[in-house]
Amino acid sequence: MGLAEKLPARPCFATGVAQIDGLLQGGLSKGVVTELVSAQAGGALTLRRILRHAGEERQRVALIDGADGFDPADLNNELLAGLLWVRCTDAAQALKAADLVLRDGNMPLVILDLHGNPAKQLRKIPGTTWYRLQRIIEPTPTALLIVTPKPMVSSAEVRLSLANQFTLQSWEQTEAELVSRMKFVLQRAAATEVHEPMAVEAS
Amino acid sequence: MFAVIYVSDFFLQAVLRAEAGLEKRPVVLIDPAQKKPVVLQLTAAARGVGIAEGMSPTQALARSTLLQIKPRCAAQEKAATDALLQCAYSFSPNIESTASGVCTLDLAGLPNLQHEELANELAQRLAMLHLPAQIGIGENPWLALLAARAAQPCCVVSNSTEFLNALPVESIGPSLETFAILRKWGIYTVGQFVALGKEPLSTRLGAEALALHERAVANSTRPLKLVRPPQIFEETIAFEHEIETIEPLLFILRRFLEQLLVRLEMMYWVAQELRLRLRFESDEPYEKTFRIPAPTANVETLFRMLHTHLETLRADHPIVGLELSATPGRAINHQFGLFESVLRDPNHFHETLARLTALVGAERVGTPVNEESYKPDAFRMEAVRLDHEGKSGRLEVCDTARGPALYRFRPPTPARVQMTRGQPAAVESSVFEGAVCDTRGPWRASGQWWDKEHWGREEWDVEASDGRLYRLCREAKDWFVEGVYD
Numbered sequence: 001m002g003l004a005e006k007l008p009a010r011p012c013f014a015t016g017v018a019q020i021d022g023l024l025q026g027g028l029s030k031g032v033v034t035e036l037v038s039a040q041a042g043g044a045l046t047l048r049r050i051l052r053h054a055g056e057e058r059q060r061v062a063l064i065d066g067a068d069g070f071d072p073a074d075l076n077n078e079l080l081a082g083l084l085w086v087r088c089t090d091a092a093q094a095l096k097a098a099d100l101v102l103r104d105g106n107m108p109l110v111i112l113d114l115h116g117n118p119a120k121q122l123r124k125i126p127g128t129t130w131y132r133l134q135r136i137i138e139p140t141p142t143a144l145l146i147v148t149p150k151p152m153v154s155s156a157e158v159r160l161s162l163a164n165q166f167t168l169q170s171w172e173q174t175e176a177e178l179v180s181r182m183k184f185v186l187q188r189a190a191a192t193e194v195h196e197p198m199a200v201e202a203s
Numbered sequence: 204m205f206a207v208i209y210v211s212d213f214f215l216q217a218v219l220r221a222e223a224g225l226e227k228r229p230v231v232l233i234d235p236a237q238k239k240p241v242v243l244q245l246t247a248a249a250r251g252v253g254i255a256e257g258m259s260p261t262q263a264l265a266r267s268t269l270l271q272i273k274p275r276c277a278a279q280e281k282a283a284t285d286a287l288l289q290c291a292y293s294f295s296p297n298i299e300s301t302a303s304g305v306c307t308l309d310l311a312g313l314p315n316l317q318h319e320e321l322a323n324e325l326a327q328r329l330a331m332l333h334l335p336a337q338i339g340i341g342e343n344p345w346l347a348l349l350a351a352r353a354a355q356p357c358c359v360v361s362n363s364t365e366f367l368n369a370l371p372v373e374s375i376g377p378s379l380e381t382f383a384i385l386r387k388w389g390i391y392t393v394g395q396f397v398a399l400g401k402e403p404l405s406t407r408l409g410a411e412a413l414a415l416h417e418r419a420v421a422n423s424t425r426p427l428k429l430v431r432p433p434q435i436f437e438e439t440i441a442f443e444h445e446i447e448t449i450e451p452l453l454f455i456l457r458r459f460l461e462q463l464l465v466r467l468e469m470m471y472w473v474a475q476e477l478r479l480r481l482r483f484e485s486d487e488p489y490e491k492t493f494r495i496p497a498p499t500a501n502v503e504t505l506f507r508m509l510h511t512h513l514e515t516l517r518a519d520h521p522i523v524g525l526e527l528s529a530t531p532g533r534a535i536n537h538q539f540g541l542f543e544s545v546l547r548d549p550n551h552f553h554e555t556l557a558r559l560t561a562l563v564g565a566e567r568v569g570t571p572v573n574e575e576s577y578k579p580d581a582f583r584m585e586a587v588r589l590d591h592e593g594k595s596g597r598l599e600v601c602d603t604a605r606g607p608a609l610y611r612f613r614p615p616t617p618a619r620v621q622m623t624r625g626q627p628a629a630v631e632s633s634v635f636e637g638a639v640c641d642t643r644g645p646w647r648a649s650g651q652w653w654d655k656e657h658w659g660r661e662e663w664d665v666e667a668s669d670g671r672l673y674r675l676c677r678e679a680k681d682w683f684v685e686g687v688y689d
Contacts, residue, residue, distance in 0.1 A: 038689070040670070040671070041607065041671060041672070041687075041688065041689050042607075042689065043610075043689050044607070044608035044609070044610040044688075044689035045607050045608040045689065047608070048604075048608040052600075052604075055598060055600070056597055056598045056599075056600060057597060057598075058597070058598055060546070068567075068611075068613045069610040069611050069612070069613070069686070070610075070611070071580070071608065071609045071610070071611050071686070072571040072573060072582050073573060073579070073580070073581075073582070073609075074604050074608060074609075075604075076573070076600060077572050077573055078598055078600060079598070079600055080570060080571050080572065080573075081570065081588065082570075083570055083571065084556075084568070084569070084570065084587050085568075085569065085570065085571050085584070086559055086563060086567065086568050087563065087567040087568070088563055088567075089563070093562065093563060096562055097559055097562055097563060100555055100558050100559055100562070101555060101559070103555075104548075104551055104552055104555035105547065105548070105551075106546045106547055106548060106549075106551065106552040106555070115689075116610055116689075165670055166606075166607045166672050166688055167641075167666060167672075168641050168642075168643050168664060168666050168672065170606050170607055170672075170688075171605055171606035171643070171664075172605075173605065173606070174603075174604065174605050175604040175605065175606075175608075178606070178607065
């Protein structure tokens, strides 16, 4: 394996979710806005997986929780040690918090979780906000992942969508097994729209 | 060789250095402890309008309506003395606190010293501390002091006889009586005084003349009473007018911070902690300590820290006094590794946390720590640890999590649940309304039965007709939708 393949041109943050890292050739690109659209189910599980992986790698992560829905109970305290959790009351407050954390530039990964916020709050977000966030992180070594219930981040260079559904039988499976069965679709990749979505499922 | 730092009108300068531009205005200093306070020291502008030492404040005010009368402040005088000694110590390890506003430095052993350069540098550094000083350098402490008093602002005595001969006779400090006699004799300079001869002088003027002659020839040295500058870095001010808004406070704070950092840098320290004390009109004290994650001497970083905090501070009474002190520490130098996740700027991060706290509240920012309890959603928020990166290597944790993740509704959403054969059959709530297709449960849990915080609940996982999984819980007779499995 050559050096070019070993080290991707753009530094990225490995999520620990094989499908995402595979589709994005290594992980979430730093200095880029990535949108994860979770319309049905799987958004929270994906976040938990990313946080678990970051905790194992002793990486710092900021989670801007738009509707204060994150449940830390499934991760032990050692894994949570590097997490900055900002529990917001609404989407507007979450965007202000994201602005502050992104300008700080100390966090390698910032997750803005809006997938639990009511549609009414999300509709009020001006389109320019997304461009502002993009401008902030462009020169920083920070990856920004925005989790939304529907495609809405106009400045996202990368958009992944998650089509997934759980049943009561899902409790028979471990977190790793469940995540590996989830289907991620790459809808938009850096600077180019993907006309035929690329789907990846872990083998 | 010896150097003397001489700050004329030191008590006044100690007060003036706290506020910018005050030295150019007519300002007089009085001692409120005196029974009948009189003007002790005054600025050149005050002298220019006809005010002189010894006048009463009323007389002084009659000469200028713009006059500002400042009281002596022991804390400010101490801060100025500390600053003076710290500055002197940065040039020589052997220093003496000779008098208020006078500091003598022993320059012996300092390598290849250009005395003019040293004197200029001393004056410049003291100017950074807002202490206008005169510097004199001479063969012995007394000669250096005479040079300092005559300096504008620096004077290096290379030929002591020539220098002394030109000095006015009053510079060697004769008593008023002796001075009057010397004037009658037509003696105006030290040179003329020395030319009279030691023995004739002692015969005619007594023991005082011997001491004066000794000073006039300035050929004897004395050991210095060495002092170490205190490790106290503090600036203080009592406001003449109460402060009600943040802007004037920030103006003074920045000036103080700059001075403290100059003092710290002179001693090869950086600020490890800042302590801000405010005194309100109601005499209520306020104190806030700022621990600096990465000790620094950067004014902007530290000022932002203070600014961010003061923006969120609300008080019922105006501010009448301010005190800022810094705890010295060593700078931490860190080399960034290629694959490390060290905070690039811990101080900026600390400030960001303060801003986030101001935005969402202290209890909603931090690192979650799960409590040792079976009670659902039992966690506490702790301050983000800045030493997280101290450990290295991958963390090996046994992965036992099963099933989807719960996305909580905080607070849980009240619901009406219809039960059929002991199982939820339909749910009516603001998040979901409809039939239940499948269920898991119940899981019953309880705890803390021994105190008032006792709890008991019944949990159900339900698959709803909208295809999503919800967690229902029943506490007493009330049902809630606790979250959605996502």
